[in-house]
Amino acid sequence: MTSQIEATSAPHPIGDSVRRVDAREKVVGSAMFADDLQFGAGLLYARIKRSHLPHALIKRIDTSKARALPGVKAVVTGEDYAGHIGLYLQDRFIFCRDRVRYVGDPVAGVAAVSEEIAEQAVELIEVEYEPLPGVFDPEYGASPEAPLLHPDLGQYEVANFIFPEPGTNISNHFRIRKGDVDAAWAQCAAIVERKYRIPHVQHVPIEPHVATARVDENGKVRLWGSSQSPFAQRNLIAKSLGLSQSDVQVIAPYVGGGFGCKAGVSMEALAVAIAMKVKGRPVKLRLTREEEFYTAFVRQGLVAYFKMGCDAQGRLLAMENRFYWDGGAYTEYGVNITRAAGYSSSGPYNVPNVKTDSYCVYTNHPVGGPMRGFGMPEMHAGLEQCIDELALAVHMDPVQFRKINCIKTGDTLVTGMTMHATGLSECLTRAAEAIGWGRKEPPSAPNKRRGKGIALMWKAPAMPPNAGSSAKVALNEDGTVTVSVGGQEIGQGSFTIAAQMAAAALGVPIDWVRVATPLDTNYSPYEWQTVASRLTWSMGNAITAAARDARRQILEMVAKAWNENIEDLDIIDGKVISYKSEEAISLKNIVIYGIPLPNDQGWVGGPVLGRGSFMPTYVTGLDAETGQGPRAVVHYTTGAQAVEVEVDMDTGRVRVLRGVAAFDVGKAINPEMVRAQMEGGFVQGLSTALFESLQLKEGVLQNPSFVDYRIATSTDVPPDIETIIVEVAQDDGPWGARGIGEHAMVPTIPAIANAIYDAIGIRVGAPPYTSEKVYLAMLEAGLVEE
Amino acid sequence: MANHRITLKINGEYEQVDVPSQMTLLQMLRDKLAFTGTKNGCNAGECGACTVLLNGEPVNSCMILAVECQGAEIVTVEGLAQDGVLDPVQQAIIDHGGVQCGFCTPGVLISARALINRNPHPTPDEISEALVGNLCRCTGYLRIVDAIQDAAARQESLAARL
Ligand code: FES
Ligand code: FES
Numbered sequence: 001m002t003s004q005i006e007a008t009s010a011p012h013p014i015g016d017s018v019r020r021v022d023a024r025e026k027v028v029g030s031a032m033f034a035d036d037l038q039f040g041a042g043l044l045y046a047r048i049k050r051s052h053l054p055h056a057l058i059k060r061i062d063t064s065k066a067r068a069l070p071g072v073k074a075v076v077t078g079e080d081y082a083g084h085i086g087l088y089l090q091d092r093f094i095f096c097r098d099r100v101r102y103v104g105d106p107v108a109g110v111a112a113v114s115e116e117i118a119e120q121a122v123e124l125i126e127v128e129y130e131p132l133p134g135v136f137d138p139e140y141g142a143s144p145e146a147p148l149l150h151p152d153l154g155q156y157e158v159a160n161f162i163f164p165e166p167g168t169n170i171s172n173h174f175r176i177r178k179g180d181v182d183a184a185w186a187q188c189a190a191i192v193e194r195k196y197r198i199p200h201v202q203h204v205p206i207e208p209h210v211a212t213a214r215v216d217e218n219g220k221v222r223l224w225g226s227s228q229s230p231f232a233q234r235n236l237i238a239k240s241l242g243l244s245q246s247d248v249q250v251i252a253p254y255v256g257g258g259f260g261c262k263a264g265v266s267m268e269a270l271a272v273a274i275a276m277k278v279k280g281r282p283v284k285l286r287l288t289r290e291e292e293f294y295t296a297f298v299r300q301g302l303v304a305y306f307k308m309g310c311d312a313q314g315r316l317l318a319m320e321n322r323f324y325w326d327g328g329a330y331t332e333y334g335v336n337i338t339r340a341a342g343y344s345s346s347g348p349y350n351v352p353n354v355k356t357d358s359y360c361v362y363t364n365h366p367v368g369g370p371m372r373g374f375g376m377p378e379m380h381a382g383l384e385q386c387i388d389e390l391a392l393a394v395h396m397d398p399v400q401f402r403k404i405n406c407i408k409t410g411d412t413l414v415t416g417m418t419m420h421a422t423g424l425s426e427c428l429t430r431a432a433e434a435i436g437w438g439r440k441e442p443p444s445a446p447n448k449r450r451g452k453g454i455a456l457m458w459k460a461p462a463m464p465p466n467a468g469s470s471a472k473v474a475l476n477e478d479g480t481v482t483v484s485v486g487g488q489e490i491g492q493g494s495f496t497i498a499a500q501m502a503a504a505a506l507g508v509p510i511d512w513v514r515v516a517t518p519l520d521t522n523y524s525p526y527e528w529q530t531v532a533s534r535l536t537w538s539m540g541n542a543i544t545a546a547a548r549d550a551r552r553q554i555l556e557m558v559a560k561a562w563n564e565n566i567e568d569l570d571i572i573d574g575k576v577i578s579y580k581s582e583e584a585i586s587l588k589n590i591v592i593y594g595i596p597l598p599n600d601q602g603w604v605g606g607p608v609l610g611r612g613s614f615m616p617t618y619v620t621g622l623d624a625e626t627g628q629g630p631r632a633v634v635h636y637t638t639g640a641q642a643v644e645v646e647v648d649m650d651t652g653r654v655r656v657l658r659g660v661a662a663f664d665v666g667k668a669i670n671p672e673m674v675r676a677q678m679e680g681g682f683v684q685g686l687s688t689a690l691f692e693s694l695q696l697k698e699g700v701l702q703n704p705s706f707v708d709y710r711i712a713t714s715t716d717v718p719p720d721i722e723t724i725i726v727e728v729a730q731d732d733g734p735w736g737a738r739g740i741g742e743h744a745m746v747p748t749i750p751a752i753a754n755a756i757y758d759a760i761g762i763r764v765g766a767p768p769y770t771s772e773k774v775y776l777a778m779l780e781a782g783l784v785e786e
Numbered sequence: 787m788a789n790h791r792i793t794l795k796i797n798g799e800y801e802q803v804d805v806p807s808q809m810t811l812l813q814m815l816r817d818k819l820a821f822t823g824t825k826n827g828c829n830a831g832e833c834g835a836c837t838v839l840l841n842g843e844p845v846n847s848c849m850i851l852a853v854e855c856q857g858a859e860i861v862t863v864e865g866l867a868q869d870g871v872l873d874p875v876q877q878a879i880i881d882h883g884g885v886q887c888g889f890c891t892p893g894v895l896i897s898a899r900a901l902i903n904r905n906p907h908p909t910p911d912e913i914s915e916a917l918v919g920n921l922c923r924c925t926g927y928l929r930i931v932d933a934i935q936d937a938a939a940r941q942e943s944l945a946a947r948l
Contacts, residue, residue: 019880026888027876027895029823029863036822206827206835206923207889256825256889257923289828491887491924672883676929680886683926706832706921714917714927719910721928 013504014735017672020496021515022254022489032253032518034210034226039282043212044073046274046285047118048267049108049125050295051100054136054364054699055149056129058099058107065124066110071117074277075125076109081273085240086332087232087264089164089171090157091150094240094269100129101149101329102364103699104295109274111283134699138324138361139303141169149329149362159464162335163624171327172335172360174342176414176627179353184318188309190393196382197766198302199693200326203371204711207256208292211268212284213275220247221272227252227519228263228488229529234521236265237272248272253518258490259684260370261297263531264333293704297369298694300334301326302378306386308351314396316405318353321345323379327360327368334368335360337375340462343622343632344376346414347383348424348458349405354414356627364699370531376459376746377685381767384455384750388757398754399432402456407638409728415622415632423664423728424638428456430724431662435642447649450657451759454642455747460633461532461739465619469535470525471542473502473550473610475591479574481508483546484516486527487539492741493673494535500669501540501734505547507571508587525613533637533739536669538614540734545612554591557605561595616732635730637738639663641682641747645755649784652775654756656686656717662724663743667736674740675723681744682721687712689749689767792856796821797865805852811845812836814852815862823863823892827921834920837893838862844900846919863892866899874944875899878937879930886924894920898934908938 025031063075078097084090095106108125112118135141135149146169150156154166164171185191211225221243227233230250238248255262267287275283287296305322323341327334342358391401406428411419435452443450461467472484483502489495499513516524527539551571558576559566568580577584585595594605622629642660647653661678668674691710695702703709729736749767756774757763764777778784789804796819805814812829815821815838824847827835831849838847839861866873872880875898885891894917901908901916908916913931922930 017883020883020885022888023880023885024872026885026891027863027872027880028867029821029892031888032822033825033889035826036816038820204921204923205887205889206833206921207825207887208827255887257887259923289830289832493886676883676886676925679926679928680924681926684923705830706828711921711923712926713921714914714931717914717927719928721926 013500013510014669015671017670018496018500018510020493021499022495033207033256034224034253035286037212037224037253039212039284042281044111044113044278044281044283045115045118046109046111046271046283047115047122048106048270049122049127051096051105051107052103053100053129053131054103055132055134056100057132058096058127059130060128061108062126063108066121069117069121069124071113072110072121073113074111074274075121076274076277077107081241083240083242084156085236085265085269086330087236088159088162088336089332091171091332092330094273102366103701104366105329106270109270111274111278134364135169136363136365136696136699138301138326138363141361141363142324142359149364161339161621169362170359171331171362172338174339174358174627175625176342176345176354176356177625178414178628181318181320181353181355184353185309187311187317189312190390191307191309192386192390192393193307194382194386196304198304198378198381199766200301200365200696201299201688201692202293202694202709203259203261203297205257205259205261208289209262209267209287209296211271212282213271214282215275215279217279222249222251223268223272224251225268226255226262227268228255228258228490228531230519230521231486231526232529233265233268237269240269250521251518252488255488255490259372260531263370263529266296266369289706290704293694293709294366294701297371298328298366299371300328300337300368301365304379304382306382308386308390310390310394312394314391314394314401314404316349316351319346319351320355323358325358325360325368326363326365328363328365330367331360331362333370336462337370341375341379342627343415344458344460345379347380348407348456348638350407350411351414365696366701372684373459373742373746374462374532376457377688377749380455380457380746381749384747385753385763388754399428399437399454402428406456407458416628417630417632420635420731421728422636422638423726424456426726427638427640427662427664431640431642431660434660434722434724435644435658437642441644443646448646449649449759450644450646451755451757452642452644453751453753453755453758454640455751455754456640457743457746458636458638459743459746460636461534463528463532463534466615467528467534467538468613468615469527469538469542470613471539471546472525473506473546475550475587475608477589477592479508479512479587479591481506481513482516483513483543484524485539485543486519486524487535488519488530490530492677493670494530494539496673497536497540497669498543501543502547505544506551508574512574533741533743536737536739537730537733540737541614542612544734545614546610549612550608550610553608553610554587557590557595558585560604561597635738637664637740637743639743639747641751643751643755645752645759647756647759647774649778652771652778654690654769654774656752658718659721660724661721661744662726663740664726664728665740666730666733666738667727668725669735669737671725674725677740678723678744679721682748683712683717685745685748686717686752689752689769691768691770693768790853792853794855794857795859797861807853809852810848811850811852811855812847815847821862821864825889825892827889834893834897835890837896837920839896839900842903844897861896863895866895873899874937874940875902875934878933878940882929882933882936884925884929884933890920890922894922894930898937901934902938902941906938906942908935910935
C-alpha cells in the first residue's frame, strides 16, 4: 500500500510530504501542455518527408509538385540550412543534405494550412537515392570492414572530453586503465566471462513530441515545445542557424513525460527551420505515435563483454569490460553515454584492476539519445548478472558477495576519485531483509516456480563538468513568493521541491510559494537541462541561494528600520521577528514598499528580489589514455533492488510478485515523491525487463505501435513495491539531498534476471524476458518438454 | 468535406458544433471546443489518454467520429469537478500522489469515474482491470489504484452522510 500524504496543519517545508504544487491543475484538466496551446487561424501544420532507406546518398530532390499543391506555404530541404547541430558532437544537419543514415531521417519539410494537405505534399516530394550498404551491428560497425557512415567525423565540432576516431565509425572511445588487469587474472580463484546484447528501447512518453515555431519579420524565433531543455534548445538551434541565443525564445509548458527523449534537440529544429520560410505564421509539428517510436531519440542498443574475477574469499580483483554502444545514425548526444558507462564501468564495486573500452559506434539505426539512467540500466543488466555468477563460482551467497565488494565511503573508484559518503551497504542490507533473502517461498501452483533476485546500482549525473543552474525569488505585495527556475517539471516533482526549498530557506509557509510557469528562456533564469537527476541537487542549490539572498535583503531592511542587529532577527512563518526587542512584522507590504522610518524621515528597503546560482567547479578532466583523474563526477547516487518472481512452467510467463527498492537519496526533501520515483522507476524497469524491445530489421522498425511495442499496464505490476529511503547526506547538496529520478530503474533488469535464475536455474540472457523467450530457454535446457 | 451540424451535451451544457465527416470526437473536443484536458497520446485507440464518458460509458474519443455523437452526452475531465469541488477520484489521486506528469491523468480519472459508477466497491484487481487501457509511463500505477479504491470508500461515506 502506498501511504496517503498526511495533512498536517503546518507541514515543515523540508522532509514532509507536501502535496504537489501542480496536482490540482493536472486533475481538473487545465494544466497546459505544448499541444494545448492555441495559435488561432494563422496556424500552419508541418509534416516531414523521411527517408525509407537506412543508408543512401541523396541524388535528387524534386519538390515542385508539392510546392504547387494549393494550401502549401513552404517546402524546406537540406539545401536551405548548412549548419550542423548537436550537443556534444555536432554531427547532424537539421535536414539531410548529402545522405540519409537511418529510416526516418528528415529529408524535407512542408508547412500547409492543414495537416492533410501537408501530408499530401510530403507524398508529392520525389527523392532519388543511391542506396549504400548499412551497418546494423555496433561491433561490426567498429571493425575496419564496415562502411564509413560519417566520412567528415574529423571535421565535426566536439566537446573536449569526447574522443572520436576519424576514419572509423567510432565517435567516442573512452578508456579505463587502472592497475594491472593482466597480472590480476593469475590471482583469481574464479573468473566469469559473458557477452550481453541489450536491445534498443524507447522512452514512450504518453505525450508525443510537439513543437510550434514562429519567426517574426526581424528573424527572431519563438518556439513553444514539450521540452526538458529550453535553454539547450535555444543554444543549439541558435548556433546551427547562426543566430544570437538572445534572439531565440523557447517557451516550455508542462511536459507529459520525458525520460530523456525531450532533452537536447530532436525534432524542434525542424519546426524552426520550416517556420523561417513563412515569417509571421506559427508552424506546428506534432510527431505521430509511429514517428515517436523511431524518429525521436531511442535508448541505444548495447553489446557488452564482461570479464571479472575474484579470489577464493570472494574479493573482486579484476574486471575487463568492452562496450559497443549502438549509437545510431547520429551520436551528438549518445557519445556521452559511452563516456558515462566508461567512468562507471566497475559498477558499484571496489575493484583494484580495471580495463575498460567503451565505444560509441555509428550504425544505420534510429538516433540514440539520453534515456532515464543514461547507459546505466543497459550496463548493469549484464554486470549485475555476472556478479551473481561469480559469487556462485566461489560458493558465496550473492548478497554476502556484494557486501564484501560494494563501494564504501572513502574507496578509490575506477577513475581514481575518492568515494564520498554513501549508504550503499545499508541499501543492500535493508533490501535483502525486506525481500526475505534466503527464504524460499512455496509457489502459488504446482506448475510454477519461485525465485528471488537482487541487484545493486550506482549512477552519477552525466553532464559537462560545469553545468549550471540559477534561480530567482521575488516577493509579492501580500508576502507570497514567486520562485523562477529554468528547470522543468516533467512529472518528477521539481516545481514542488522548488517551492519547498524556497519556503524553508526564506522562512515562509509552503503555501505562500508559487512557481513561475511556463518556463520561458526570456524570463526564466538559466538552467542547463532537466536531465541526469540533477535538479534537486543543482537547481536546489540555486533556489536556496536565491531565497537566502532575499532573506538577507529583508533582514537588512528591518534591521535598519528598527535600529537592531541583523543577528537578532529571524524570519519565521512569514514574519520578521526580533529575539532582542521581541518585535514582529509581517512580510506583507514591506517586501515591496519598504518600511517608513519614524517621524516621516523617509523609507528603507524596496522590492525584494533574490538571485542565486550554482555550478560545480571541482570536476576535473580524465586522462584520455587511462580515464584517471582526481574527480570524475559530482557524486554517485547508489541503491539496491530486490524482487520475487514466479515463472509459469507451462507458458514461460514471468510474474514479478514483489519488489523492494532502497536508495540513498542523501535527504528526502519530499519522501512521498521520492517513493513515487522509486515505484515508477521500478515499473519502467520491469517493463524493459519483461516486454520491451525495438525490433529492428535491416534498420526498419517492425513494431512502431503500442499494440506491437508493449509497455507495462496496470495489470503487470506487483501489488506491493516496498520503498526504503536511506539518507547519507551529500556534502554539497541542499539539506544533503541528491537525485533519484533515473536510478530507480537502473537495477531492475538484472534483479529480475537473477530471480529468474533462482527460480528455474537458467540464465535467459538478454532482455526482454518474454514468455516466449523464457519458455524456449526452458525447452532448450530440458526443463520442460514440448 | 461536408460539414455536419450536431447538437450534444458536454459537461452538462448543450453545444452546437459544425464538424467535418472525418473529424473525431477527440479533435472536436480539443480543436473546436478547446476542451484540451482530454489528451491525444496515440490517435489510434491504444493509450487511453483521450478517454471520455459517452452516454456514461468510457470510450477512446480518438476512435469515435464526432458526427456519431449527435444527441449524445459527453463528460470530459473538465466536467468532473462540480462548482470547484473536486470529484472524489480527483481528490484521492492528489492525496495518494498518483499524478506525476499528468498526461495520462484525465483519461485515468474518467475510467475511474466510470468504474465507480458501475461498481461502487471495486477490488484492487477490478481497478487494475478497468485501467488496463490507460497507459501511464510515470507512476507505476500503484498509487492510482490505491487512490481509486480510496475514492470509492470516500464516495460511500459521503453518500451515507447525505
Ligand atoms: S489517443 Fe485515443 S487511445 Fe490514445
Ligand atoms: S503520470 Fe505521466 S503518464 Fe501517467
